[in-house]
Amino acid sequence: xxxxxxxxxxxxxxxxxxxxxxxxxxxxxxxxxxxxxxxxxxxxxxxxxxxxxxxxxxxxxxxxxxxxxxxxxxxxxxxxxxxxxxxxxxxxxxxxxxxxxxxxxxxxxxxxxxxxxxxxxxxxxxxxxxxxxxxxxxxxxxxxxxxxxxxxxxxxxxxxxxxxxxxxxxxxxxxxxxxxxxxxxxxxxxxxxxxxxxxxxxxxxxxxxxxxxxxxxxxxxxxxxxxxxxxxxxxxxxxxxxxxxxxxxxxxxxxxxxxxxxxxxxxxxxxxxxxxxxxxxxxxxxxxxxxxxxxxxxxxxxxxxxxxxxxxxxxxxxxxxxxxxxxxxxxxxxxxxxxxxxxxxxxxxxxxxxxxxxxxxxxxxxxxxxxxxxxxxxxxxxxxxxxxxxxxxxxxxxxxxxxxxxxxxxxxxxxxxxxxxxxxxxxxxxxxxxxxxxxxxxxxxxxxxxxxxxxxxxxxxxxxxxxxxxx
Amino acid sequence: xxxxxxxxxxxxxxxxxxxxxxxxxxxxxxxxxxxxxxxxxxxxxxxxx
Numbered sequence: 092x093x094x095x096x097x098x099x100x101x102x103x104x105x106x107x108x109x110x111x112x113x114x115x116x117x118x119x120x121x122x123x124x125x126x127x128x129x130x131x132x133x134x135x136x137x138x139x140x141x142x143x144x145x146x147x148x149x150x151x152x153x154x155x156x157x158x159x160x161x162x163x164x165x166x167x168x169x170x171x172x173x174x175x176x177x178x179x180x181x182x183x184x185x186x187x188x189x190x191x192x193x194x195x196x197x198x199x200x201x202x203x204x205x206x207x208x209x210x211x212x213x214x215x216x217x218x219x220x221x222x223x224x225x226x227x228x229x230x231x232x233x234x235x236x237x238x239x240x241x242x243x244x245x246x247x248x249x250x251x252x253x254x255x256x257x258x259x260x261x262x263x264x265x266x267x268x269x270x271x272x273x274x275x276x277x278x279x280x281x282x283x284x285x286x287x288x289x290x291x292x293x294x295x296x297x298x299x300x301x302x303x304x305x306x307x308x309x310x311x312x313x314x315x316x317x318x319x320x321x322x323x324x325x326x327x328x329x330x331x332x333x334x335x336x337x338x339x340x341x342x343x344x345x346x347x348x349x350x351x352x353x354x355x356x357x358x359x360x361x362x363x364x365x366x367x368x369x370x371x372x373x374x375x376x377x378x379x380x381x382x383x384x385x386x387x388x389x390x391x392x393x394x395x396x397x398x399x400x401x402x403x404x405x406x407x408x409x410x411x412x413x414x415x416x417x418x419x420x421x422x423x424x425x426x427x428x429x430x431x432x433x434x435x436x437x438x439x440x441x442x443x444x445x446x447x448x449x450x451x452x453x454x455x456x457x458x459x460x461x462x463x464x465x466x467x468x469x470x471x472x473x474x475x476x477x478x479x480x481x482x483x484x485x486x487x488x489x490x491x492x493x494x495x496x497x498x499x500x501x502x503x504x505x506x507x508x509x510x511x512x513x514x515x516x517x518x519x520x521x522x523x524x525x526x527x528x529x530x531x532x533x534x535x536x537x538x539x540x541x542x543x544x545x546x547x548x549x550x551x552x553x554x555x556x557x558x559x560x561x562x
Numbered sequence: 563x564x565x566x567x568x569x570x571x572x573x574x575x576x577x578x579x580x581x582x583x584x585x586x587x588x589x590x591x592x593x594x595x596x597x598x599x600x601x602x603x604x605x606x607x608x609x610x611x
Binding site for chain 2: 206207240293297298300302303327
């Protein structure tokens with residue numbers, strides 16, 4: 092079977108990532124051989140891998156190369172689930188930014204530099220950010236400014252300031268701006284008060300002005316594309332390190348406290364009795380024990396209460412929620428308690444992450460990243476069916492495409508949470524009954540078990556997706 | 563990945579580096595001058611201070 096390049100890995104002539112026979116490889120091309128060797132010889136690779144800051148790899152035979160330009164083939168440790176910056180909470184983006192700056196400072200100390208500062212070079216593994224682009228390091232040309240400076244500001248700093256100072260939901264701009272939020276847009280959207288913060292004044296506002304001022308000149312002397320004397324020799328190692336530290340100060344000064352939102356407070360503010368919550372938790376764990384699942388997606392996870400229950404049985408749980416505050420709280424708990432098997436992510440289930448980028452192939456849709464072994468959809472279906480008018484049959488169809496098994500909770504109209512949804516609107520959902528729910532889901536799943544949740548009118552189902560789910 | 567760092571970003575870094583160098587130079591000059599004038603003072607005065 093031949094090599095197949097990853098959709099996002101084609102812009103860089105130094106190498107690319109591809110799969111062959113299901114294994115993941117990174118090819119190093121001849122043009123980058125010297126830089127790659129310098130990176131290894133500097134000791135930086137060993138230092139970063141030891142600190143779990145960079146994905147480790149092993150060099151394998153050149154016979155596995157995808158093209159004749161290869162001088163080395165690396166087999167990196169596989170990232171269990173690829174997530175994207177527009178799916179991260181504030182704290183996750185901030186930690187990814189700090190990791191990038193940490194790497195750049197360590198690289199500078201060894202005479203190297205990061206060639207770029209893309210947020211897509213970072214993934215979350217074992218509850219921590221991990222840099223995945225081994226070919227991002229190269230020897231630093233004496234005096235050269237940091238080529239990744241603008242990219243760092245547009246991928247990390249501007250989104251973080253907007254989330255911190257304007258509205259946390261502005262992280263959604265990263266979904267429409269895959270190359271980062273443009274500096275001029277960020278500068279215009281930020282409140283005037285940010286002009287009084289030296290770090291933000293310099294790295295965002297003056298940076299945006301400098302971009303405009305020099306936009307027509309090119310980066311070279313007289314716009315010929317050759318580096319001018321000033322830009323060739325202008326930045327000493329101390330100044331380069333100073334720039335990184337200044338950026339770190341700007342990032343560290345930003346904070347966002349998740350206030351009590353509807354979902355972040357949901358666990359404390361729902362209609363379950365303790366007995367009902369215990370009964371539900373035990374049923375979920377019991378269902379999972381029979382599945383031998385390796386991965387689970389908890390849809391509508393809130394702050395991750397049932398994700399943690401699932402984690403007792405399943406090694407890797409992705410806890411999706413629509414609420415930035417709930418995801419942030421979940422991530423902070425993952426960090427505080429050193430939880431390695433839970434990855435909290437932002438997701439609007441009614442508008443899940445689509446395939447994005449050139450030819451729709453650079454960033455995968457949620458569906459392309461599945462199917463997962465088991466889906467948890469607890470207290471979610473009534474929000475989709477009644478809150479968003481999504482027919483149950485369509486909900487079932489989508490869930491069957493992204494999960495092999497499904498643990499789902501049906502919440503009847505008599506439940507206070509559903510009554511709340513219907514309080515101010517006409518009930519146009521005659522099929523929203525337990526019978527209607529089962530009929531809709533039988534089109535896509537085999538119902539294995541159904542157990543009532545104690546002290547409630549809810550029912551918990553275990554289902555298996557039927558094999559024909561490609562429509 | 564090879565990215566376009568853009569002229570504005572490069573120039574801003576060079577200007578920042580120049581400003582940092584100027585600050586470092588002036589603080590070094592200040593130290594040198596301070597040291598020079600201290601050396602002019604009688605040793606006893608310097609010890610008292």
